[in-house]
Structure formats: structure tokens, C-alpha cells
Amino acid sequence: MYVVIMGCGRVGAALSAGLDRLGHEVAVIDRNRQAFRRLSPDFRGKQVVGEGYHREVLVEAGIEQAQAFAAVSSGDNSNIISARVARETFGVEHVVARIYDAKRAAVYERLGIPTVATVPWSTDRFLRMLLPDGVASAWREPTGTVAILPLPVHEEWIGRPIRELEIAAGCRVAFIVRFGTGVLPGPDTALQAEDTIYVAAVSGTVSDVTAAAGAPPQEG
Incomplete structure (x- = not known):
């Protein structure tokens, strides 16, 4: 599978590394070139500098051949815009966006864009560990x-x-x-x-x- 990931923070770098280890083709987008230092020297994927919601940047990352797209930058707006471009402009089948604002996450779920609402998800994980x-x-x-x-x-x-x-x-x-x-x-x-x-x-x-x-x- 060819996967494009927007955001090379801790989550993006870990997700990229995991997919790479499993033998998938991966392209990572980040506006900060220094972010790619989080990737292993053994990482075989493509590294693209730019804003992940810009059409030309997505094309450079190979979005036209991608089967999956993950938006995991630190900004809700950037994540949801890029996810919508990937889904609606390029027809990527599997798209997911990380969203910090749970209310926004609910709206975009209704629009057909799967989201990971970070705060509720993290809260539940802590509750499972803390409570009987x-x-x-x-x-x-x-x-x-x-x-x-x-x-x-x-x-x-x-x-x-x-x-x-x-x-x-x-x-x-x-x-x-x-x-x-x-x-x-x-x-x-x-x-x-x-x-x-x-x-x-x-x-x-x-x-x-x-x-x-x-x-x-x-x-x-």
C-alpha cells in the first residue's frame, strides 16, 4: 500500500516507521525540514517539505497513487483541510485526521472523514489503566x-x-x-x-x- 502522511512529529514519525517496517511505501510531508530528523536513518520513504494541504505538495508526495492518507500534524485546521483535499480532490479511499477538538471531530465524522479525537481517546486510555x-x-x-x-x-x-x-x-x-x-x-x-x-x-x-x-x- 502507498501511504501519504502529513506531519512528521512524534506520531507521524512513529506511524511512518511502522508502515515502512511492514513493507508499505510511505511519503511524509512536513513544512519543517528539521522534522525529518525524527525518522530513522533506515527509513526508505519519501520526504517532502511543504504544507500538506497544498495540491502541488500532495502531488509531489505521490497522492495520486496513494491508497491511504493520514493527517497527524499539530493543527486541527491543517489536518482537516488536507484530509478533505485528499478525499475530495484526489479520491483517496482511506483517509484519517487527528483532531484535538472533540466537537470538531464529531462534525467531520458526519462528513465521512474518520478522525482520531486525541483528548477523549487519551482520557479513555488513562481511565482503563486507573479504574477497576x-x-x-x-x-x-x-x-x-x-x-x-x-x-x-x-x-x-x-x-x-x-x-x-x-x-x-x-x-x-x-x-x-x-x-x-x-x-x-x-x-x-x-x-x-x-x-x-x-x-x-x-x-x-x-x-x-x-x-x-x-x-x-x-x-x-
Whole structure:
């Protein structure tokens, strides 16, 4: 695969090195020639100096033959403009942009440009390391408003229908993993022992959801 990367900071240099090691053809764009010092002396890809959203710079980097483009500079505006040029002008199939502003990330996701919202992603990684198992989210949408998390439940929930758990905990069951296979349950699906339950919950309610599911069902 031929991949063009805009930005040769720490992320861009590491991404370029990883792709190069895997045998892909890589071109790296950065407006600062000194940034290429982050690349290994063994790096076999192309190094292009310039602004990654300028058409002539992208052409020099080989965008017309690229199957993938990653915009990972330090600027949200530069990343999203270059990603749109790669997608809309040159028809690159796989395009992704790093975005620090989570609200912007949500907008561009709706425009069909996959984004990595750095702050929510980093926050979730820290939460997974800091909090007990089952509390941190497994996935969060770009704005950070809704999280999907594995939810431990009290043993007395076994045999109960999923809709009762949803009402009691104030969440939605997204899916369950049963005997190693993902299952999309209906409201009448009964929970079984050994199920791993993944729920969607609004940020800020995770502690309440976890507490409710960890308590036995309340009759009535």
C-alpha cells in the first residue's frame, strides 16, 4: 500500500516507521525540514517539505497513487483541510485526521472523514489503566458524550430480561458476548451466567450505572 502522511512529529514519525517496517511505501510531508530528523536513518520513504494541504505538495508526495492518507500534524485546521483535499480532490479511499477538538471531530465524522479525537481517546486510555475492571469505557464517540463499557452485574440479575437491567441502571445494552460470540439481544433476552454485557451510557452517569448493576434487582 502507498501511504501519504502529513506531519512528521512524534506520531507521524512513529506511524511512518511502522508502515515502512511492514513493507508499505510511505511519503511524509512536513513544512519543517528539521522534522525529518525524527525518522530513522533506515527509513526508505519519501520526504517532502511543504504544507500538506497544498495540491502541488500532495502531488509531489505521490497522492495520486496513494491508497491511504493520514493527517497527524499539530493543527486541527491543517489536518482537516488536507484530509478533505485528499478525499475530495484526489479520491483517496482511506483517509484519517487527528483532531484535538472533540466537537470538531464529531462534525467531520458526519462528513465521512474518520478522525482520531486525541483528548477523549487519551482520557479513555488513562481511565482503563486507573479504574477497576469494568468501569472504564471500551469506546467513546467523538464528542465524548456516549460511552460503551463492559458492565459487571450482581449475580441476581442472571435469568432476568435485559429490559429490566436497562430500566434499573439507566442505560442501553448494546450487545453481549455469550460463549465467545457477540450477540445483539432483544428486550426479552434473559441474562445468562458468564455473559459479558456491554452497555451504552451517557458520560457522567457511568458510576451510577455501575452501582445500579452491581446491586441486586429491586422488586416492583
